[in-house]
Amino acid sequence: MTDTRDAILSVQNVTKTFEGIHALEDVSFDVRPGHIKALIGPNGAGKTTLLNAINGIMPPDRGHILFLGSDVVGNSADKVAGLGLSRTFQLIRMFTINNATVLDNVLLGAHLQFKPTLFESIFRRRKVNKAEKEARDKAMELLRFVGLENAADATPGSLPFGNQRLVELARALMTDPKMLLLDEPASGLNDTEVEGFTELLLSIRQKGITILLVEHNMKLVMNIADDIVVLDFGKKLAEGTPQAICANPQVIEAYLGTTLTECRFEP
Amino acid sequence: MMLKAEAISASYGRVKVLKDITMSVESGEIVCLVGANGAGKSTLLKVISGIVPAVSGKFLFEGKDITNKKPDFIVKEGLSHVPEGRQIFADLTVRQNLILGSYVHNLPKQEMSRLFDSVFELFPILKSRLMQKAGTMSGGEQQMLAIGRGLMSQPKLLLLDEPSLGLAPLVVETILTVIQNLRSTGISILLVEQNVNAALRISDRAYVIETGAIVAEGKAGELMENDEIKKSYLGM
Numbered sequence: 001m002t003d004t005r006d007a008i009l010s011v012q013n014v015t016k017t018f019e020g021i022h023a024l025e026d027v028s029f030d031v032r033p034g035h036i037k038a039l040i041g042p043n044g045a046g047k048t049t050l051l052n053a054i055n056g057i058m059p060p061d062r063g064h065i066l067f068l069g070s071d072v073v074g075n076s077a078d079k080v081a082g083l084g085l086s087r088t089f090q091l092i093r094m095f096t097i098n099n100a101t102v103l104d105n106v107l108l109g110a111h112l113q114f115k116p117t118l119f120e121s122i123f124r125r126r127k128v129n130k131a132e133k134e135a136r137d138k139a140m141e142l143l144r145f146v147g148l149e150n151a152a153d154a155t156p157g158s159l160p161f162g163n164q165r166l167v168e169l170a171r172a173l174m175t176d177p178k179m180l181l182l183d184e185p186a187s188g189l190n191d192t193e194v195e196g197f198t199e200l201l202l203s204i205r206q207k208g209i210t211i212l213l214v215e216h217n218m219k220l221v222m223n224i225a226d227d228i229v230v231l232d233f234g235k236k237l238a239e240g241t242p243q244a245i246c247a248n249p250q251v252i253e254a255y256l257g258t259t260l261t262e263c264r265f266e267p
Numbered sequence: 268m269m270l271k272a273e274a275i276s277a278s279y280g281r282v283k284v285l286k287d288i289t290m291s292v293e294s295g296e297i298v299c300l301v302g303a304n305g306a307g308k309s310t311l312l313k314v315i316s317g318i319v320p321a322v323s324g325k326f327l328f329e330g331k332d333i334t335n336k337k338p339d340f341i342v343k344e345g346l347s348h349v350p351e352g353r354q355i356f357a358d359l360t361v362r363q364n365l366i367l368g369s370y371v372h373n374l375p376k377q378e379m380s381r382l383f384d385s386v387f388e389l390f391p392i393l394k395s396r397l398m399q400k401a402g403t404m405s406g407g408e409q410q411m412l413a414i415g416r417g418l419m420s421q422p423k424l425l426l427l428d429e430p431s432l433g434l435a436p437l438v439v440e441t442i443l444t445v446i447q448n449l450r451s452t453g454i455s456i457l458l459v460e461q462n463v464n465a466a467l468r469i470s471d472r473a474y475v476i477e478t479g480a481i482v483a484e485g486k487a488g489e490l491m492e493n494d495e496i497k498k499s500y501l502g503m
Contacts, residue, residue, distance in 0.1 A: 042435045044405030090433065158279075160305030161351075187433045190461040191502030193304060216435050219502070257437040 007066070008033040008179055008210050009054070009085075014063035016049055022234045023049045024060065029229045029239055031179070036201065036211045038221045040245075041231035042255055047214045048090060050231070051181050054212075055087050056080040068178070084178035088168040088185060090214075094156035102159065102167050103152040106139040109174025142170040146200060161188040169200075179210040186217040194220050218262040222246065230255065268330070269294045269424050269455045270315070270346070275324035277314045284310050286480045288324070292424060297446065297456045299466045299487065301500055302476035308459040309351055311476070312426045315457075316348040317341045329423070343371045347422035351429045351459075353413040357402025361393055364401050364412055368419030386415040389445055407438035414445065424455045431462045443469055463500045467491045475500075 007030035016024040024046045031037045039047050052058040054065055056077040064071050072080050081087075086109075095105055120128055143149050146166040148159075156164055165185050172180055185201075186194050198220055205211060205224075215221050221228065222242045230237040230245060232254045238245060245251055246263035256263065270292040277285040284307050292298045300308045313319040315326060317338040326334045333341050342348075347368075356364050369382060387394040390411040396404060401412055410430055417425055427446065431439040439462065447469055450456055460466035467473060467487040475483040475496065483490065490496050 040435075042405070043407040043433075043438060160303075162304035184433055188304065188429065188461055190303065190463050190500050192498070192500055193461075195502045216433060216439075218436055255435055255437055257440050259440060260436055 006030075006032055008068060009212065010064075010066040011050070011054065012064040012066065014050065014053055014060045014065065016046075016053060016058070016060045016234075024053065024231075025234045027063075027231065027234070027236050029236065031210060031212055032226070033210050034205065034208060035226040036205055036213060036224050038213045038215060038225035038228045039231065040215065040221060040228060040255065041237070045231040046234040047231055048183060049234075051087060051183055051212075051214060054080075055085060055181055081175055081177075084176070085181065086172040086175045086177035086179070087181035088165070088172050088183060090183040090187075094164060094167065096155065096157055099155060101153050102148065102156055103136070103139055103143065105156055105167055106142060106170045106174055107135055109171040110135040110139070139170070139174060142173050143167075145173070145203075146170045147196070162193055165189075166200075173204070173209075177209060179212065180204065181212050181214075183214045184216065185213070186215055186220045189217075191219060198223055218256070218260055222262045268292075268327070269296070270457070271327040272311075272315070273325045273327070275311070275314060275326065276322045277310060277319055278322055279310075279319075283322075284479050285314065285321075288476075288479075288481055290474050290481060290484070292455050292457050294423075294455055295450065295453060296472065297450050297458060297470045299458045299460060299463075299470035299473040300476055301463050301466070301473050301490070301496070303499070304461075306476045307479040308476055309428050310479075312348060312428050312457070312459060315341075316346060316426060318348075339371050342420050342422075345421065345423035346426070347417040347420045347424070348426040349413050349417040349428060349430065351432065353406075353409050355401045355409050355412050355416065357400065359401055360398050361401055361404070361412055362397045364416050365393075365419050368416035369421075371420055382419055382421070386418055389418070389448065390415055406433050407435065407441070410434060410438075410442060411445075414442075418449075418454075422454060424457065425449065426457050426459075428459045429461060430458070431460060431465065439465065464491075 009031040012028050014024050014027045041047055053060040056075045059073055065073050067083060067085055143152055146169055148163060148166055151159055156167055186197055189197055194217055201224055225242055227241055228245045229239045230251050237254060238248050238251050268291055272288050272290045275285055275288040288311060302308050310319060314321050317336055320335050328344055328346055333344060392408055393411060393415055430442050443465055446456060458466055467490060470487040473487050473490050474481050
């Protein structure tokens, strides 16, 4: 294990039980700053439960989760987001009321930084207008970044599944996160679209944002993960580089199978 | 001929999403629809099964016109749709979900138990989960349930929308094997799948859809060798 002082996120002995069943059992691993770490494992292994524990949606029964050195267990999800830890969801969550557009959905990500008081909203219009304009400009820039500038005024529901995920990603980036938790962001993308998405994640890492990536698409994972942690039945099964994970017989048996072409690395 | 689509068009509001789609599925075939996100693949499946209306064109199912017929009528004719994202009833048990799949036929008890058995043969895990709430199962098990529910109406043609979505690599392999097994029991399959490599590997033929129109078609093996297809869909 790396020295936890070097880690941006340190998951320590996390345990979570649902009705007597161990969803997570004594799970520990670190994520180094600037890394892309992949979290893989069979359906039902506890990956989403772990993300929920990390970002405060559903705290663990036992264990510690250190983000930037301080324990975030017990913090609410918005508090954790405020600390710089943002996430996307496996099942896309878009706001559609009042005909909210794609741009509106991205703008929602700004609410953590931009909280005008009632006084300001009434008597400091110029200041508030300026802040609103800045937020819009930033949201548009992020939509450009994910390749959706032409969809700003569309309703999220009119976009294909894969593009809705990109809206979620832009919304998560709107919070200026230090770290992103991504829950199956590539599901529903074809192999060529996955290549574009790979580039996108690499440029996010380039910005200095650390990523914890839950994903079943091995083409994506094996291409970009600095290292991988594998969960199976709520326990850590393995941890290591993509090459090491691909060669691990237990991981092959529980998860990868033997037919994957993505696991053939250039020597 | 199992299914024939003749010049089908469909719209969402004023946006035309399918333009003059002509395609077919022969009896015993696995046919795959390939296309980018938003190309119209899922919409085509929805138009076939009567969920989204066709603006023009005609569907013939075993020679019979099923264009814009009600979804339950189409299911009863022998065409079953396993939707994207599985859409199982999370708060119902596995058993209840399966029963719902067969309701159009109103079958006697004995026939029902025979149907259950045939689904358990394909997906033994469902048998051990029969009284469990469907929503508490893993993604892979839910996909098996969704396919199982589709089979409970005894389809001749099964429409499968993204069956590998969100599934672990090993489970994807299982699902692909199941699809091939289904075909060998005589069920024809029309498949939409973003995992294009895998889909073409098990398909006989494929149609490539771009912005609502078919731009290429052919044997799956030949399409896999097509440079344009490789570049656009296979990531090579």
